[in-house]
Amino acid sequence: MTTSIAQPRDSISTAIKAAAASGRPAVVGFMTAGFPDRAHFAQNLREIAAEADVVEIGVPFSDPMADGATIQRASFASLQGGFTLTWLLHELEAMQPRPQAPVLLMSYLNPLLAFGLERLPEVAKKAGVSGFIIPDLPYEESADMRAALDRVGIALVQMVTPVTPDTRLKMLCAASQGFVYAVTMTGTTGKSVAVPDEVLDYMDRVKSLSPVPVCAGFGIRTAEQVTRMQGHVDGVVVGSALVEVLERGEDPAQFLRSLKS
Amino acid sequence: MKTQALKIDREALLAQTLRGEFPDARGRFGPFGGRYVPETLVPALDRLEQGIRDILPDPAFKAELDMQLRTWVGRPTPLTYAATLSQRWGAEVWLKREDLAHTGAHKINNAIGQGLLAKRLGAKRIVAETGAGQHGVATAAACARLGMPCTVYMGSIDMERQAPNVGRMKLLGAEVVPVTGGDKTLRAAIDEALRDWVSDPNGTFYILGSAVGPHPYPYMVREFQRVIGVEARVQMLAQAGALPDVVVACVGGGSNAIGLFHPFVPDTGVKLLGFEAGGIGPGLGQNAASLAYGTPGVLQGCYSLLLQDEHGQIQETQSVSAGLDYPGVGPEHALLASIGRLGFAASADDESLEALSECSRYEGILPAIETAHAFAGARKYAQKNPGCRILIGLSGRGDKDMPTLQRTLLKGQI
Numbered sequence: 140m141t142t143s144i145a146q147p148r149d150s151i152s153t154a155i156k157a158a159a160a161s162g163r164p165a166v167v168g169f170m171t172a173g174f175p176d177r178a179h180f181a182q183n184l185r186e187i188a189a190e191a192d193v194v195e196i197g198v199p200f201s202d203p204m205a206d207g208a209t210i211q212r213a214s215f216a217s218l219q220g221g222f223t224l225t226w227l228l229h230e231l232e233a234m235q236p237r238p239q240a241p242v243l244l245m246s247y248l249n250p251l252l253a254f255g256l257e258r259l260p261e262v263a264k265k266a267g268v269s270g271f272i273i274p275d276l277p278y279e280e281s282a283d284m285r286a287a288l289d290r291v292g293i294a295l296v297q298m299v300t301p302v303t304p305d306t307r308l309k310m311l312c313a314a315s316q317g318f319v320y321a322v323t324m325t326g327t328t329g330k331s332v333a334v335p336d337e338v339l340d341y342m343d344r345v346k347s348l349s350p351v352p353v354c355a356g357f358g359i360r361t362a363e364q365v366t367r368m369q370g371h372v373d374g375v376v377v378g379s380a381l382v383e384v385l386e387r388g389e390d391p392a393q394f395l396r397s398l399k400s
Numbered sequence: 401m402k403t404q405a406l407k408i409d410r411e412a413l414l415a416q417t418l419r420g421e422f423p424d425a426r427g428r429f430g431p432f433g434g435r436y437v438p439e440t441l442v443p444a445l446d447r448l449e450q451g452i453r454d455i456l457p458d459p460a461f462k463a464e465l466d467m468q469l470r471t472w473v474g475r476p477t478p479l480t481y482a483a484t485l486s487q488r489w490g491a492e493v494w495l496k497r498e499d500l501a502h503t504g505a506h507k508i509n510n511a512i513g514q515g516l517l518a519k520r521l522g523a524k525r526i527v528a529e530t531g532a533g534q535h536g537v538a539t540a541a542a543c544a545r546l547g548m549p550c551t552v553y554m555g556s557i558d559m560e561r562q563a564p565n566v567g568r569m570k571l572l573g574a575e576v577v578p579v580t581g582g583d584k585t586l587r588a589a590i591d592e593a594l595r596d597w598v599s600d601p602n603g604t605f606y607i608l609g610s611a612v613g614p615h616p617y618p619y620m621v622r623e624f625q626r627v628i629g630v631e632a633r634v635q636m637l638a639q640a641g642a643l644p645d646v647v648v649a650c651v652g653g654g655s656n657a658i659g660l661f662h663p664f665v666p667d668t669g670v671k672l673l674g675f676e677a678g679g680i681g682p683g684l685g686q687n688a689a690s691l692a693y694g695t696p697g698v699l700q701g702c703y704s705l706l707l708q709d710e711h712g713q714i715q716e717t718q719s720v721s722a723g724l725d726y727p728g729v730g731p732e733h734a735l736l737a738s739i740g741r742l743g744f745a746a747s748a749d750d751e752s753l754e755a756l757s758e759c760s761r762y763e764g765i766l767p768a769i770e771t772a773h774a775f776a777g778a779r780k781y782a783q784k785n786p787g788c789r790i791l792i793g794l795s796g797r798g799d800k801d802m803p804t805l806q807r808t809l810l811k812g813q814i
């Protein structure tokens with residue numbers, strides 16, 4: 140709950156609101172941890188964090204059921220390369236200087252359960268993690284995780300989708316911390332979406348119900364999409380497209396700048 | 401089973417189980433089960449749950465399902481006395497013949513049930529996963545009969561080892577999509593079917609083939625498969641004159657097993673025994689025996705026992721049987737096993753193939769390789785418990801397994 144001491148999760152909405160105040164949607168950049176390799180992780184993160192307003196780090200899982208081809212490929216390659224959550228948290232803790240933008244982890248539930256809910260919050264806090272997005276943890280199953288993260292002031296971000304009924308939408312927006320992750324479409328990550336008027340209407344609906352900032356994600360790849368979202372959301376999440384930039388060995392900072400112009 | 405970390409009150413859970421209190425309102429079987437899915441699927445699962453509550457008890461639905469089961473599936477399936485196996489094993493062996501159900505396995509009971517429900521709920525399209533191909537064939541057949549388009553996801557390894565079933569699905573009008581990602585077997589096929597469903601949660605209905613997945617699937621699949629045990633219990637009393645001492649089934653995800661076991665759960669004098677795929681050994685990656693070697697975790701929508709490493713990454717499995725080659729198990733089995741109501745063990749590849757051979761040779765029944773795991777286990781149990789009365793769930797026929805059998809039992813013979 141709100142106290143006078145700033146909590147890790149507060150940094151997320153602060154960063155998103157700062158971008159919005161400068162007249163553009165915040166850019167949340169997603170990268171899969173340990174992809175293309177573990178050796179360049181810290182460098183890639185630093186470059187992304189210098190341009191993105193918030194960074195979301197994907198924790199690879201053997202069964203990424205909400206992800207499309209790109210993030211599946213990146214996750215499997217990272218696991219092949221020896222990725223573990225323990226490695227990631229060590230790496231984050233050791234990073235000097237710390238990434239410039241707030242860091243969230245996006246992880247399926249099972250690797251977090253295996254790490255242990257008793258020690259995850261404290262270790263994550265020490266690593267500088269401000270929030271978690273857990274795509275296979277619906278609100279109804281989230282009490283234990285929520286209580287654990289609350290202990291150290293780390294956000295648990297809720298997702299909403301175009302098929303979420305209004306009453307549920309209201310409940311999820313009220314429960315979400317840091318921001319609300321508004322999934323642009325029914326489907327997995329990575330497909331490019333046109334942004335038809337219905338999507339903008341849906342974003343407007345989420346924004347009108349949400350006490351925290353709203354970020355749209357899934358299928359955001361181009362500056363045109365970001366421009367079209369302007370005014371309807373507080374931020375956009377760029378995932379597969381950024382992972383593909385890293386995969387091709389291109390400059391992530393330049394790509395992120397192109398989305399902000 | 402490594403469930404030390406779970407602090408459970410076994411006696412209280414057993415009492416609740418015997419009173420039939422699971423799943424509870426949250427879709428839990430004790431600590432297991434639940435609904436761990438992307439938010440996109442939550443409204444669809446809510447609708448499905450409501451649909452089950454409203455439609456399953458509806459007399460018109462029950463009459464329609466009953467008619468399909470009798471006149472199209474061929475129920476009730478017989479109970480066969482296995483005279484030669486009884487003599488060889490020194491026991492009294494009875495076989496519940498799901499191999500004689502239409503399309504050759506128990507899977508049809510669930511496929512036609514979910515298909516009828518999907519139709520009532522206004523679904524426009526069906527997706528399914530399949531491992532051995534039996535659930536895929538059953539779903540394709542049900543969709544053909546009910547006039548619904550059907551897409552089946554199947555791992556590329558399974559398409560090869562269960563090739564006859566791929567052709568059957570195509571003839572029945574289904575689109576078969578090879579899955580080349582992940583482990584290329586059943587688990588990857590379920591991941592892919594879930595991704596398909598996430599893309600169209602309103603129009604598409606996912607007919608899941610085993611007692612796994614998010615609530616209400618494990619419950620719904622059990623309800624559609626219970627017919628096996630309900631019939632078998634009556635048939636045992638009529639033909640054997642008594643309940644069995646022990647009921648045996650193979651366990652992949654657990655649908656044939658829970659269907660056969662469930663009506664016997666309150667009969668505490670009847671032992672329940674599940675046999676999983678022991679593959680080539682007890683090490684991680686050498687088998688698919690989640691009850692025997694698994695640890696608690698969340699996979700594909702449900703909290704259950706899984707074959708995973710210490711980092712929570714699901715491990716590849718190994719089994720000669722495509723239908724048992726899965727790193728998880730249904731949540732109700734996880735509960736029954738952890739409270740001691742269900743015994744379990746693993747049958748290895750080679751002893752299962754041997755058991756398949758024995759049943760074929762001496763009873764004139766070629767069982768599926770999945771089913772043969774139950775025979776291998778039953779035989780060992782009989783040898784330790786002379787004279788016992790055993791009921792075996794003969795979950796399916798082995799015709800689909802010819803490619804694997806030609807590489808193994810028949811090697812060099814044809």
Ligand SMILES: Cc1ncc(COP(=O)(O)O)c(C=O)c1O
Nearest residue numbers: 534652653654655656723795796
């Ligand atoms: C004949 C047969 N038995 C058993 C199984 C295993 O599935 P379950 O454990 O859900 O019964 C299969 C799966 O394909 C099968 O085809």
